Amino acid sequence: MTPDMFFLLTSLLFSIGLVGLISRRNLFVVYMSIELMLSSVNLLLATFSKVLGDASGSVIALLIIAVIAAEAAIFLAMIVHIYRENRTIDSDDFDKLKEGNSNA
Amino acid sequence: MLEISIFSILAMFMLGGSIAMISNKQTLFSAFGFLVAMIGLAGMFALLDSRFLALAQIMVSVGAVVVLSMLTILTINAKEENMPHEPNKFKWIIVSSILVTPFTLLLYKTLSSVHQNFSEMETVSSKVVGKLLFSEWVLPFEIVSILLLTAMVGAIVIARKSDKTSKEQS
Numbered sequence: 408m409t410p411d412m413f414f415l416l417t418s419l420l421f422s423i424g425l426v427g428l429i430s431r432r433n434l435f436v437v438y439m440s441i442e443l444m445l446s447s448v449n450l451l452l453a454t455f456s457k458v459l460g461d462a463s464g465s466v467i468a469l470l471i472i473a474v475i476a477a478e479a480a481i482f483l484a485m486i487v488h489i490y491r492e493n494r495t496i497d498s499d500d501f502d503k504l505k506e507g508n509s510n511a
Numbered sequence: 512m513l514e515i516s517i518f519s520i521l522a523m524f525m526l527g528g529s530i531a532m533i534s535n536k537q538t539l540f541s542a543f544g545f546l547v548a549m550i551g552l553a554g555m556f557a558l559l560d561s562r563f564l565a566l567a568q569i570m571v572s573v574g575a576v577v578v579l580s581m582l583t584i585l586t587i588n589a590k591e592e593n594m595p596h597e598p599n600k601f602k603w604i605i606v607s608s609i610l611v612t613p614f615t616l617l618l619y620k621t622l623s624s625v626h627q628n629f630s631e632m633e634t635v636s637s638k639v640v641g642k643l644l645f646s647e648w649v650l651p652f653e654i655v656s657i658l659l660l661t662a663m664v665g666a667i668v669i670a671r672k673s674d675k676t677s678k679e680q681s
Binding site for chain 1: 538559572587595603606661
């Protein structure tokens with residue numbers, strides 16, 4: 408078991424999250440892609456913590472888990488709010504703040 | 512050898528789960544794929560000897576975040592006409608995969624140029640993590656607590672029914 412395998416897995420997971428973020432329009436899938444990217448960074452931190460023999464990496468990963476939880480709460484609340492107003496979870500419909508848009 | 516086989520199984524779980532997550536049409540199945548990926552990540556943490564991190568991952572990510580998002584999906588219960596209409600979804604996925612591939616290779620090459628072996632370290636137990644958290648990392652810890660409080664209040668304020676919409680519905 409070498410660190411290389413973990414690095415490969417981390418890059419693949421981050422890229423899958425990026426692809427989901429770019430190509431999907433369902434808000435839930437966008438949200439879960441962001442979570443996946445954050446989690447892949449977490450895995451990278453844990454790997455470096457083991458490579459360097461320093462437990463600080465695990466502590467940073469723990470703090471990032473807390474940030475993930477906060478982000479989840481805010482994002483899901485926003486999805487609920489937006490769905491209640493517009494009755495859709497298509498991310499293309501959310502252009503209320505766009506200039507010159509009058510359907511809001 | 513045992514470690515490599517465990518790693519392969521967990522990696523297959525994580526990659527399969529995340530690919531299922533971004534390619535499924537049903538939102539709930541995407542959430543299940545995400546759940547599988549998160550459980551695989553907890554196993555990876557355990558494989559990397561970060562015992563406390565694996566426990567925190569299972570408790571927070573699997574137990575709270577995934578369950579919360581599944582509850583939201585089931586509560587919203589979007590009908591077919593409310594879902595985004597994505598007729599050429601797979602085309603988009605393939606095109607963006609091709610676009611992202613060079614970035615993946617760059618990331619992997621950069622990371623693997625570190626090229627060290629795993630150092631011999633003892634298991635990161637909760638004792639070590641707790642001591643570090645309350646000595647060296649105490650300021651980020653406090654900032655995270657404020658962030659969580661703000662997120663909680665903000666989520667309540669955002670998700671609350673505004674007076675306008677409640678009047679319209681009544």
